[in-house]
Amino acid sequence: MKRLLVAAILLASPRPHAASLPTLYTLHCSGCHGAAGHGVPERGIPDLHDAGLYAGLPAGRAYLAQVPGLTQSRLDNPTAARMLNYVLTHFSADNLPADFHPYTTAEIATLRGQTVSDAPTRRQALLAAIEGKKPR
Secondary structure, eight states: HHHHHHHHHHHSSSGGGGGGGHHHHHTHHHHOOOOTTTOOOGTTOOOHHHHHTTTTHHHHHHHHHHHHHTTTTTTHHHHHHHHHHHHHHHOOGSSSSSOOOOOOOHHHHHHHOOOOOOOOHHHHHHHHHHHHSSOO
């Protein structure tokens, strides 16, 4: 019973940054994107293996930091930055631009503090921009 209580307190903690990044991913992201990060694209939940494609565009970089799952999470900004960098390097390393630089705490704090439009509309516009950048 005592172990169950300790686990419940840890899961409810507003400072989950002590947990490992895979554990944080499981707690904050896998409910929608799945353990393997493939999402459910037909339901509007993107495949995280494509996330690196967004990082090559300034608007895409902002979008990644402003998705509802990140902006509405209880993760503090340093942990949110680490989590986003983990997702990008763990699931989408092959799609990251050559000049990719990790998100910083300050960048996440700024981007999370901005009011944003709905994620699906932004995602569609970014996908069109990404498609336009691909060599033909």
